Amino acid sequence: MNSVSTARPGFLARRQRSYVLFIVPALMVVGAVIIFPWLFTLWMSAFDWKIGSTPHFVGADNYVKLATNTRFHEAVAHTLYFTVLAVIFPLIFGIVAALIFHREFPFRGVLRSIFTMPMMATPVAVALVWTMMFHPQQGVLNYLLSLIGLPPSLWVYSPTLVIPSLVLVEIWHWTPLVMLIVLGGLAALPIEPYESARLDGASEWQLFRYITFPLVAPFIVVAAVIRTIDAIKAFDTIYVISQGGPGTASETINLYLYLQAFAFYNVGNASAVVVVFFALILALAMLLLYVRQRTKWT
């Protein structure tokens, strides 16, 4: 490719232009369904805009109101609480699972496929089954608790337990993805450092701590970035299982957003929430990407 380009620059330039034509139809679609909605959201956020009535320009008013909206502030706090738990636990369990599946053992392929099933299952379907499992009277989870001698729990019906319970679903749902990403990192590990470390008498823990972990760290950071983005955006399972309740105990930004837009049809206010929400996601992603750069991986 490079040799061609140096030999015949005109030929290449002509080709580059025709390659751009290949991208045009997709760009038009992306412009219509992705870029346009972004810009339209920004536009709507400057209006007092309710579906069915005439929009009024209010400038930054929607944003100013958000600054004093305690319900929105609580939603931000719930989102961050949920996100922290829903990143840390799948990461820990995912790394452990990856270390297990990295070893050779009979039926490894089949067991790994079974282990990754939750990740692809339709979130709404998964949420419905968990709703039934969480049921305080007939739910199977309280039965399992009783088997090991623990008192029944209210799960998602308790204001204090609802977010940890939802995180439980999230752990079940997304640990496989972390496992697959870390497993990819483990598969790329060199053998030599292990051999020389073993000769020097390193223990299994030392091998993990000083060789495996640093080498796999970049993959763990990638998993953390993806997990953070997905956890902060979580909607389907929360909406189906708790609808943000009891009260507003599990109302995350996304849930608040949904309510504003499609229960009250207050799209102006909802658009302002979207803009703030997106800024929050962007900030978190940047932070994690900065960490990723620090782990020196390209």
Added chain:
Amino acid sequence: MIALTSASQSPLARRGRLRRALRKIGFWLSVVVIVSPAVMVFLWMLSLSLKNEIDNLAYPPVFIPSPPTLSNFVQVFADNSMGLYFWNSVVVSGLGTLIALLVGIPAGYGIARAQAHKLTVMILIARMTPALSYLIPLFTVFQFLGLNNTLTALVIAHLVITVPIVVYIMAGYFETLPRELEEAALIDGGSVWTTFRYVALPLARPGIVVGTILSFIFSWNNFVFGAVLAGRATRTLPAAVYNVLTFEQLAWGPLAAAALVVTIPVLLLTIVIQKEIVVGMTAGGVKGA
């Protein structure tokens, strides 16, 4: 002498063998612990869908359906038009994926050959954006155009999901194809289009399969577009499972049956592309930034 050494070694050897056995048991135990939650939830779903309502609400729970009944499945298809919703989902995900392939395969090729990698950053941003942020403007525009409650609106909205994933997968796949064949075709006087059509495209079939399946799965699993944009008759499966079944009848058996009907196609498709799933799920996160 020989007898003596073997006698003094055997307790040591036995302890070593014991330790190895214990380690093996410990390892398998951890495998069971880590795999069982996945198995249990799906088995419980299956169990709920095959039991009658009395057994489903029994406490302590009944685990094995006896006798198993298909009445829950019959009920959701006969009384709750699951067939219609299934068809809606097939149409929306099918058309959404088809359009994504039509524009996304050439785009992936263009990005790979013109080295326009900056465009894949777009995919990362698109992945980061919450679906609701597309939904609010699209809903407002569809309301204005009178498109709400139509399958057309749903197909358009699903392009938000299908186009980025297809472009991302195809750009990645075309990158891996050797360029020599294409160079040869170009030097023989083929145009860029014929080179794409007759050289690159046939070679890209495995990538197209992965892109198609992932796009279809992500679109199929989407709930919120259907929940907001669809009307009573145009709901996709996930939206229908939540809206119709939960509110019109709270019975667990039919709900579990419906949940199973939604999930099974996805799990079957997953088996086909087992190895490539991680590429799709991390789209934009690994390569894009």
